Amino acid sequence: MEYNVNRRDVDFILKEQMHYEKLLELPAFKDYSLEMFDMVLDQALKFAQQEVAPINASSDKEGCQFDGKNVKAPKGFKELYQKFAENGFIGSDVPTTYGGQGLPFSVVMPMSEFFSGSSVAFMMYPGLTRGAAHLIETFASEELKNIYVQKMYSGQWGGTMGLTEPQAGSSVGDIKTIAEPQADGSYKIKGGKIFISSGDHDLTENIIHLVLARIPGDPEASTKGISLFVVPKIRVNKDGTLGEPNDVRTVNIEHKMGIKGSATCTLAFGDNDNCIGYLVGNRMAGMKQMFQMMNEARLLCGMQGLSIAGAAYESALAYAKVRVQGQGKTIVEWPDVRRMLMVQKATVEGLRALLYMTAFYEDMGKYHPDAEKREYYEGFADLLTPMCKSYGSDQGFRVTELAMQTYGGYGYISEYPVEQYMRDVKISSLYEGTNGIQALDLLGRKLSLRGGQVVQQFYQMIDEFVTANQNTPVLKNELSEFKKALDSVAQTAMSFMEMTGRGDFNYPMLSATNFLNMFSGVVIGYFLMEQAVIAQKN
Amino acid sequence: MKIAVLLKQVPDTETKIRVKGDASGIESDGIKYIISPYDEFAIEEAIKTKEKSAPSEVIAVSLGPVRVVDAIRTALAMGADKGIHIDDCGLAMDSFVTAKVLANALKNENFDLIFTGKQAIDDDASQVSQMVAEFLNVPQLMLAEKFELGADKKSATIERSVGGGTKEVYTVEFPAVIGAEKGLNTPRYASLPGIMKAKTKPVTTLKASDLVGETKPKTTNVNFRLPPERAAGKVLQGEPEQLAQQLVKLLREEAKVI
Numbered sequence A: 001m002e003y004n005v006n007r008r009d010v011d012f013i014l015k016e017q018m019h020y021e022k023l024l025e026l027p028a029f030k031d032y033s034l035e036m037f038d039m040v041l042d043q044a045l046k047f048a049q050q051e052v053a054p055i056n057a058s059s060d061k062e063g064c065q066f067d068g069k070n071v072k073a074p075k076g077f078k079e080l081y082q083k084f085a086e087n088g089f090i091g092s093d094v095p096t097t098y099g100g101q102g103l104p105f106s107v108v109m110p111m112s113e114f115f116s117g118s119s120v121a122f123m124m125y126p127g128l129t130r131g132a133a134h135l136i137e138t139f140a141s142e143e144l145k146n147i148y149v150q151k152m153y154s155g156q157w158g159g160t161m162g163l164t165e166p167q168a169g170s171s172v173g174d175i176k177t178i179a180e181p182q183a184d185g186s187y188k189i190k191g192g193k194i195f196i197s198s199g200d201h202d203l204t205e206n207i208i209h210l211v212l213a214r215i216p217g218d219p220e221a222s223t224k225g226i227s228l229f230v231v232p233k234i235r236v237n238k239d240g241t242l243g244e245p246n247d248v249r250t251v252n253i254e255h256k257m258g259i260k261g262s263a264t265c266t267l268a269f270g271d272n273d274n275c276i277g278y279l280v281g282n283r284m285a286g287m288k289q290m291f292q293m294m295n296e297a298r299l300l301c302g303m304q305g306l307s308i309a310g311a312a313y314e315s316a317l318a319y320a321k322v323r324v325q326g327q328g329k330t331i332v333e334w335p336d337v338r339r340m341l342m343v344q345k346a347t348v349e350g351l352r353a354l355l356y357m358t359a360f361y362e363d364m365g366k367y368h369p370d371a372e373k374r375e376y377y378e379g380f381a382d383l384l385t386p387m388c389k390s391y392g393s394d395q396g397f398r399v400t401e402l403a404m405q406t407y408g409g410y411g412y413i414s415e416y417p418v419e420q421y422m423r424d425v426k427i428s429s430l431y432e433g434t435n436g437i438q439a440l441d442l443l444g445r446k447l448s449l450r451g452g453q454v455v456q457q458f459y460q461m462i463d464e465f466v467t468a469n470q471n472t473p474v475l476k477n478e479l480s481e482f483k484k485a486l487d488s489v490a491q492t493a494m495s496f497m498e499m500t501g502r503g504d505f506n507y508p509m510l511s512a513t514n515f516l517n518m519f520s521g522v523v524i525g526y527f528l529m530e531q532a533v534i535a536q537k538n
Numbered sequence B: 001m002k003i004a005v006l007l008k009q010v011p012d013t014e015t016k017i018r019v020k021g022d023a024s025g026i027e028s029d030g031i032k033y034i035i036s037p038y039d040e041f042a043i044e045e046a047i048k049t050k051e052k053s054a055p056s057e058v059i060a061v062s063l064g065p066v067r068v069v070d071a072i073r074t075a076l077a078m079g080a081d082k083g084i085h086i087d088d089c090g091l092a093m094d095s096f097v098t099a100k101v102l103a104n105a106l107k108n109e110n111f112d113l114i115f116t117g118k119q120a121i122d123d124d125a126s127q128v129s130q131m132v133a134e135f136l137n138v139p140q141l142m143l144a145e146k147f148e149l150g151a152d153k154k155s156a157t158i159e160r161s162v163g164g165g166t167k168e169v170y171t172v173e174f175p176a177v178i179g180a181e182k183g184l185n186t187p188r189y190a191s192l193p194g195i196m197k198a199k200t201k202p203v204t205t206l207k208a209s210d211l212v213g214e215t216k217p218k219t220t221n222v223n224f225r226l227p228p229e230r231a232a233g234k235v236l237q238g239e240p241e242q243l244a245q246q247l248v249k250l251l252r253e254e255a256k257v258i
């Protein structure tokens, strides 16, 4: 499967909208240069196109195999995983301490777009490894860090995130897996997890599960009582060599609509009371720790939506330019086809700006030397994250639908790539917190961040943009329309806050998703209009 | 061992080439540059050879404006050790002058091996490597599909195709110039750690004006133009018999192929 991306748009956002040179002023990135960022992106795109994209279609057809004991990933994944790791891509955005590369998240986002657009199923494996390793790196003891982290970033061991259980999907607090303290300070894990991505496979010699479980006696039926554990598939000796199997059994793998190359596993921990786990950080801090990693994971999930939408749009565009129907015209010449392509283009470019800029706020929020600036940008990143996740995945899916419509009947046929794109992208709205949960997060947590100050500051930034450019000849009308939309988001937010303030949650909860969509549309409108202003000046 | 790689930066094959208004060259605006793909094979072979013959070093050499330093940096990120950028100083260059300048830069460096691409994909001239060898008075072997370092590390066995499936096998003593053909190897990517490391590797700058001496170009480009656009095809209509007649007529009278 060929992968194409509009590199000009990528560069336009980085260079002219984000001004990625600002990242170099942050002490965290002082060892980098713009030439290096560009080289990183060139190499990542080349790798995506030449190494990752070619296995996308075949892995979809082949899927994962389970023989009752072990899971086999599709052909080519093992070699690709090693190559991917050797190039330093697994830990590209994490600190260099344990083998990460310390790149800004703003540069990792486009890399991630190229990789996920080339094969989102393959990317699940390094993605989960990165997430698990980074959790250990951030919260675990020195001893655990030294044993696990480097081997995960280097591709020797894989990683997973084990939250979900049959009765505990969105409500993670309902998990039943328990962790019984042992005399030596370790824990015996017992319970079952379902839907665990990369839960078993043959890409790496060991798999390190990060498992949420409850220590008996800690609060039940609430996320407050949950702790986080490192549970290796094969036990690791003190010197880092592999020991005995750790009583982790793969029960089954799921058969599913898309990302068929990604193994989704049911895992049983401690069938024989012999599954050892190690507490990460503090007891009962499991959810809090997971949440600290949530922004990046959710942005990357929204990125899956954008990346596949981008690939689907490029594919539909290329097809529309060669398919001839009626009066010897290529279909791109027909107005209705142009309409579909324009909607796809606008959506893809708008999502790209939203996701890249949110990554930029994330970097600034984390690394800006000035505490006040950190707070300002971190607020924006927090506010926009549920929109990135939710709007990115939902609109990403809608774009693949339009891409299929652009193809006509051929789009429905497996020889062409869009039907796979459509199936593959759907998952992004479901996992990593369903989009419904994202909407509640925006409404319940994000609007009230710092007493509503964050959303006010964000409103103010956009409002200032409107004021500064309202006399721009070509945008005059659009901006005055846009201003109305912006203000209606602000008014809706205010009335929701007022309702929840007097204890009326029903209506706001009913409207949460609509509100998220409305807000996201306005944010994207802002980024696109800012682009128009920049383009006009050049 | 001391190994040089000669690199040329060329427009990306995806770039839409536009000819300048006065037909004196191509518009450089908006062009994305890459390392000429055959030169990537050369870099890979140089690095592989270095890995087999430690202690060795690989020096990436490129002639051109400042932008070609990007190509050198990429080679360094792939694993080359040093770079030499020869600033073209805006001089008029053909293959002959280019080769002369490169040879003069390499002359006193005592390289054991010089890897190049068999040709650059922009002008496809395939002349510079051979002339560099000539000016340095060392043997050259172009179109290398296989390169095997000798046990003595002072020679190599090289294979190349000569058409019809026949292979030629040569042994060559160093110093030598080797021109890489597609298939010689699979070039590695510049890895993220490699890109970080490349930053601290030295790149020396030389000036073509100091190296060119009395050499003047032997050829000049008179004019650039794009190939004519392909005309639209013709659709014939009618009964099979008439169609055949029409087709034969067109092939004879318009296409003049029968």
Ligand SMILES: Cc1cc2nc3c(=O)[nH]c(=O)nc-3n(C[C@H](O)[C@H](O)[C@H](O)COP(=O)(O)OP(=O)(O)OC[C@H]3O[C@@H](n4cnc5c(N)ncnc54)[C@H](O)[C@@H]3O)c2cc1C
Binding pocket: A161, A162, A163, A164, A166, A168, A169, A170, A171, A194, A195, A196, A197, A198, A256, A264, A427, A430, A431, A432, A433, A434, A435, A436, A437, A440
């Ligand atoms: C392919 C795949 C891979 C996965 N990978 C992993 C993994 O690696 N690790 C892992 O731990 N999990 C993983 N999951 C699980 C995934 O995160 C859950 O499926 C997801 O959290 C939703 O839970 P659920 O399926 O039980 O749906 P439910 O929670 O039952 O939700 C059903 C519906 O109810 C809505 N809903 C539920 N609660 C509320 C509420 N309070 N307010 C409003 N609406 C609500 C939801 O939005 C949804 O529309 C994966 C799932 C799949 C399908």
